[in-house]
Amino acid sequence: MSSALQASAPASASPLLRPLTFVQPGRIEYGAGKARRLADLVPGWAERRVLVVADAFNAGRADLLGLPPQHQIFSQVRPEPDLPNLDLLIDQARGFAPDVILGFGGGSAMDLAKLAAVLCRSAQDFRDIVGVDKAEPRTCLLVSIPTTAGTGSEVGARALVMDPASKAKLAADSHHMVADIAIVDPEMTTSLPPAVTAATGIDALAHCVEAFTSRRAHPLVDIYAREGIGLVGRYLARAVADGSDVEARAGLAMAALYGGFCLGPVNTTAGHALSYPLGTRFQVPHGLANAVIFPHTLAFNAPVRAEKSQVVSELLGFKGQDLRAESYDYCTALGLEMQMSKMGVAAHDLQSMAEEAHAIRRLLDHNPRDMSVTDIVEIYRAAL
Numbered sequence: 001m002s003s004a005l006q007a008s009a010p011a012s013a014s015p016l017l018r019p020l021t022f023v024q025p026g027r028i029e030y031g032a033g034k035a036r037r038l039a040d041l042v043p044g045w046a047e048r049r050v051l052v053v054a055d056a057f058n059a060g061r062a063d064l065l066g067l068p069p070q071h072q073i074f075s076q077v078r079p080e081p082d083l084p085n086l087d088l089l090i091d092q093a094r095g096f097a098p099d100v101i102l103g104f105g106g107g108s109a110m111d112l113a114k115l116a117a118v119l120c121r122s123a124q125d126f127r128d129i130v131g132v133d134k135a136e137p138r139t140c141l142l143v144s145i146p147t148t149a150g151t152g153s154e155v156g157a158r159a160l161v162m163d164p165a166s167k168a169k170l171a172a173d174s175h176h177m178v179a180d181i182a183i184v185d186p187e188m189t190t191s192l193p194p195a196v197t198a199a200t201g202i203d204a205l206a207h208c209v210e211a212f213t214s215r216r217a218h219p220l221v222d223i224y225a226r227e228g229i230g231l232v233g234r235y236l237a238r239a240v241a242d243g244s245d246v247e248a249r250a251g252l253a254m255a256a257l258y259g260g261f262c263l264g265p266v267n268t269t270a271g272h273a274l275s276y277p278l279g280t281r282f283q284v285p286h287g288l289a290n291a292v293i294f295p296h297t298l299a300f301n302a303p304v305r306a307e308k309s310q311v312v313s314e315l316l317g318f319k320g321q322d323l324r325a326e327s328y329d330y331c332t333a334l335g336l337e338m339q340m341s342k343m344g345v346a347a348h349d350l351q352s353m354a355e356e357a358h359a360i361r362r363l364l365d366h367n368p369r370d371m372s373v374t375d376i377v378e379i380y381r382a383a384l
């Protein structure tokens, strides 16, 4: 949703008194096999000019979407898309002038597709739309098909692109960037290897937990957050153990969708802010970066969110003794690497990483407990 439309009541007021705007895609198609049925789901599909936005792997299997004759595939989406990556896409989109833009992949592909959709026929460029509700209305259809179960970008209004000069992630947020049709097809995720399944599953979990415990938490969104956490608790370990477990894949696809619902109206907090420098500086995949931080921010926030932290603990099947240790063990049992030193981070990096994370006020201002640069260094040290 558009952050500009968000609650303005003080966060200390009863959550029920906080106004909220909740923008969702015009249509959500959920179910195995849906992605192969685009011709039935997108009006006038056969005559459309379709630009598929994907990474190399998903570009290689875009045939399964039954693309119409007039299509192009942008196959160069990078894991942490940056401004040059976006420029390449916008050049192709402006040259081709599609009337459907289809994001097919993880969060990076779907985010770039959103930007191409608002920029491809516009005089604006990305810098003009960084912030909230700066983008002009789009004239092409936007379709999102996630191929991982994590980001929830398929239902979101936000896109992140890294500025290589500052290493900062720039966020554009506009209701014009919400997809017309989001197609959540768990079949698209069955080929994900266990490590990616685990990392992206923790990303979905982090979206739900951070929104659930945020200063901006809202009862209308808590429903999705709570359900999403429960789905991860029930199905993530199963999907990691057996990628062909279709019920587990469906549970995770739904958890990611619920996590996406949490992102728009409430959004993430410290967990994501602290994970960003790992992605931008050390190219740690987003989900894994979230995982390595997750136990520490969860434990840091627990004293000021005792009741909700207890709910998280129960939904994840913990015994309720030590939130940090149990969530750490939960992640390691999924096969996730939980030490930043194994990702190229050294002790002398921590101070500047902490300063960078601390400056991400759009997230940290909503963390339930104030977090100083020193607090962040301590968390990083614990995760090193």
Ligand SMILES: [Fe+2]
Pocket: 151, 203, 207, 272, 286, 290
């Ligand atoms: Fe995320």
